[in-house]
Amino acid sequence: xxxxxxxxxxxxxxxxxxxxxxxxxxxxxxxxxxxxxxxxxxxxxxxxxxxxxxxxxxxxxxxxxxxxxxxxxxxxxxxxxxxxxxxxxxxxxxxxxxxxxxxxxxxxxxxxxxxxxxxxxxxxxxxxxxxxxxxxxxxxxxxxxxxxxxxxxxxxxxxxxxxxxxxxxxxxxxxxxxxxxxxxxxxxxxxxxxxxxxxxxxxxxxxxxxxxxxxxxxxxxxxxxxxxxxxxxxxxxxxxxxxxxxxxxxxxxxxxxxxxxxxxxxxxxxxxxxxxxxxxxxxxxxxxxxxxxxxxxxxxxxxxxxxxxxxxxxxxxxxxxxxxxxxxxxxxxxxxxxxxxxxxxxxxxxxxxxxxxxxxxxxxxxxx
Numbered sequence: 566x567x568x569x570x571x572x573x574x575x576x577x578x579x580x581x582x583x584x585x586x587x588x589x590x591x592x593x594x595x596x597x598x599x600x601x602x603x604x605x606x607x608x609x610x611x612x613x614x615x616x617x618x619x620x621x622x623x624x625x626x627x628x629x630x631x632x633x634x635x636x637x638x639x640x641x642x643x644x645x646x647x648x649x650x651x652x653x654x655x656x657x658x659x660x661x662x663x664x665x666x667x668x669x670x671x672x673x674x675x676x677x678x679x680x681x682x683x684x685x686x687x688x689x690x691x692x693x694x695x696x697x698x699x700x701x702x703x704x705x706x707x708x709x710x711x712x713x714x715x716x717x718x719x720x721x722x723x724x725x726x727x728x729x730x731x732x733x734x735x736x737x738x739x740x741x742x743x744x745x746x747x748x749x750x751x752x753x754x755x756x757x758x759x760x761x762x763x764x765x766x767x768x769x770x771x772x773x774x775x776x777x778x779x780x781x782x783x784x785x786x787x788x789x790x791x792x793x794x795x796x797x798x799x800x801x802x803x804x805x806x807x808x809x810x811x812x813x814x815x816x817x818x819x820x821x822x823x824x825x826x827x828x829x830x831x832x833x834x835x836x837x838x839x840x841x842x843x844x845x846x847x848x849x850x851x852x853x854x855x856x857x858x859x860x861x862x863x864x865x866x867x868x869x870x871x872x873x874x875x876x877x878x879x880x881x882x883x884x885x886x887x888x889x890x891x892x893x894x895x896x897x898x899x900x901x902x903x904x905x906x907x908x909x910x911x912x913x914x915x916x917x918x919x920x921x922x923x924x925x926x927x928x929x930x931x932x933x
Contacts, residue, residue: 571861571865571872572596572597572598573626573879574841574846574875575848575849575850576597576600577597577599577600577850578851579601579602579620580605581605581606582606583615583619584620589619592623598628598879599631599682602631607642607644608645610646614678614889614892629681630679630682631684632680634674635687636648636650636654637654638922647904647905647908649667649670649908650912651702651703652702652703653705655705655911661714661715661718663911664718665722666722668726669723670900670904670907671683671723672722672724672727674900674901675728678889678892679892680728681727681886682730682775683723684733684778685730685731685733686720687703687705687733688705688734689703690704690708690762690763691704697742698738698742698743699744709762713770716766729776729885730774731775731778732767732770732776733778734779734782735779735807736759736782737759737762737780737782738780738782745825746826747826749783749825750783751783751792756786756787759784768811771813774813775816775882776818777807777818778818778819778820779796779802779803779819779843780796782795783795787801787806788801793830795830795831797839800842816846817845818845819847822837822849822850833863837863841864846877847875
């Protein structure tokens with residue numbers, strides 16, 4: 566099995582704002598399936614488009630080019646433009662056409678820069694806005710019905726403009742008590758309780774999502790023999806529940822394998838082999854990019870049929886990609902002005918001037 570095949574199972578971060586020659590050489594050699602960008606990669610509109618063009622140029626196959634552009638504090642593009650209202654702010658306003666407009670503008674902006682996948686909508690429920698579970702201001706409602714209705718509006722509008730979507734974070738951080746960026750949440754709930762809240766939005770929207778992200782959360786009732794196994798490494802949760810019982814047919818990706826929830830419990834090789842064995846198709850490494858070649862070597866030792874099975878949804882996703890829109894600074898400024906107008910219509914002029922504060926523990930450009 567060659568580097569260029571196993572590399573397709575990796576979604577990698579990029580070190581900086583420009584593609585240095587050494588990084589380009591590594592990426593060209595291992596041929597990752599895709600790239601995820603963060604605030605560290607964004608300086609200006611024209612710079613961002615060039616970086617994406619460069620990543621596309623070094624890839625033999627059209628790569629997945631993705632970002633977290635949810636709205637509110639989890640909006641990478643707010644570094645070079647206006648901050649869209651968050652899912653929670655739009656939900657509180659309770660005007661469906663504003664959520665639809667948010668989806669339309671998000672799709673058009675990301676196509677302009679050359680992205681083809683956005684890592685949203687968040688399908689977790691907001692049961693406690695003050696909970697330290699990374700979800701503050703990111704949810705589309707307090708009930709399953711509200712989340713499904715609002716996320717569907719955003720999702721449909723964004724996909725209509727050529728950007729694919731990712732439901733996250735299965736099986737759900739809704740009732741998690743800690744932030745998985747730092748610690749592994751343990752959810753002491755039986756399966757019927759999970760079906761009622763956590764699983765329900767994913768089940769309702771499974772045919773409208775291109776990808777689903779599996780989070781790092783342990784559910785002892787589903788893993789009685791390994792109570793601290795993260796969902797992202799669990800065949801029971803990924804293959805049996807998400808793929809077979811819920812019936813999701815699209816691409817399944819891990820959340821970032823560099824998060825504290827998984828770093829504190831698994832060594833690197835076990836993480837890579839475990840995610841693949843669980844049924845994940847795309848493995849995300851956002852920060853320890855220097856381990857990409859090691860990840861490829863680990864994957865090359867995996868059974869060929871496991872690799873082939875994981876590659877199939879990646880190829881299916883690739884067949885849906887829309888080409889980037891023609892870029893211009895003027896086009897960006899026009900869309901950015903519309904984002905500002907949406908923000909004002911949602912929050913009012915005075916509140917619109919106040920951008921989301923940085924998280925006390927973590928910069929907003931690092932939440933995903």
